[in-house]
Amino acid sequence: MVNIGIIGMGRIGKVHTESILTGIKSACVLAAADPFMTEETAEWAKSSGIENVYDDYRKIINDKRIDAVLICSSTDTHTPVSLEAINAGKHVFCEKPIDHDLDKINEVINALKNSPCKYQVGFNRRFDHNFRAVKRAVDEGKIGDVHIVKITSRDPEPPPPAYIKYPAAFFWI
Numbered sequence: 001m002v003n004i005g006i007i008g009m010g011r012i013g014k015v016h017t018e019s020i021l022t023g024i025k026s027a028c029v030l031a032a033a034d035p036f037m038t039e040e041t042a043e044w045a046k047s048s049g050i051e052n053v054y055d056d057y058r059k060i061i062n063d064k065r066i067d068a069v070l071i072c073s074s075t076d077t078h079t080p081v082s083l084e085a086i087n088a089g090k091h092v093f094c095e096k097p098i099d100h101d102l103d104k105i106n107e108v109i110n111a112l113k114n115s116p117c118k119y120q121v122g123f124n125r126r127f128d129h130n131f132r133a134v135k136r137a138v139d140e141g142k143i144g145d146v147h148i149v150k151i152t153s154r155d156p157e158p159p160p161p162a163y164i165k166y167p168a169a170f171f172w173i
């Protein structure tokens with residue numbers, strides 16, 4: 001059994017939590033943390049069997065029972081939380097992007113160099129056949145020397161109006 005802690009219980013944090021709870025029998029969500037967790041989310045988490053609901057993610061990082069964390073908090077927290085999690089020996093699934101700053105991304109890559117931790121970035125199109133075709137074309141030299149990749153994709157439906165108030169909406173696309 002892999003014990004998991006969810007860091008960030010906003011929109012995507014709940015999606016991943018639900019997927020694990022309903023679809024992965026070999027994993028257990030032991031804890032969830034979010035400093036601004038709504039009462040509704042906290043109740044949902046507890047009623048879904050998540051024993052520990054915190055406002056401080058460090059309680060997850062410091063919990064020796066937890067093998068892996070999902071970093072689903074706002075983008076500006078991804079690098080610092082990743083570094084703390086790797087230092088604590090946790091496997092990490094981190095929502096995209098790791099950061100907007102290449103130096104910070106490299107800090108995370110360097111921290112993984114001598115670490116046994118697995119680290120995956122959540123990218124919803126990773127297994128999309130169209131994206132794989134583009135990647136293959138690049139690998140085969142059919143595109144030429146790639147400098148910038150611009151991707152536009154859309155959700156199947158618009159987010160709720162309340163979501164648009166907050167900046168994370170801009171990171172959704």
Ligand SMILES: NC(=O)c1ccc[n+]([C@@H]2O[C@H](COP(=O)([O-])OP(=O)(O)OC[C@H]3O[C@@H](n4cnc5c(N)ncnc54)[C@H](O)[C@@H]3O)[C@@H](O)[C@H]2O)c1
Nearest residue numbers: 008009010011012034036073074075095096122124168171
């Ligand atoms: N891979 C994808 O397709 C995909 C889809 C959606 C979002 N994302 C990424 O996931 C991240 C979150 O997006 P969202 O749509 O869920 O945003 P959201 O605003 O709904 O949720 C973010 C949550 O993080 C919490 N948070 C902030 N600081 C925290 C901290 N220090 N510790 C714990 N929790 C903290 C906030 O309180 C909020 O509840 C963004 O980086 C976004 O780019 C990726």
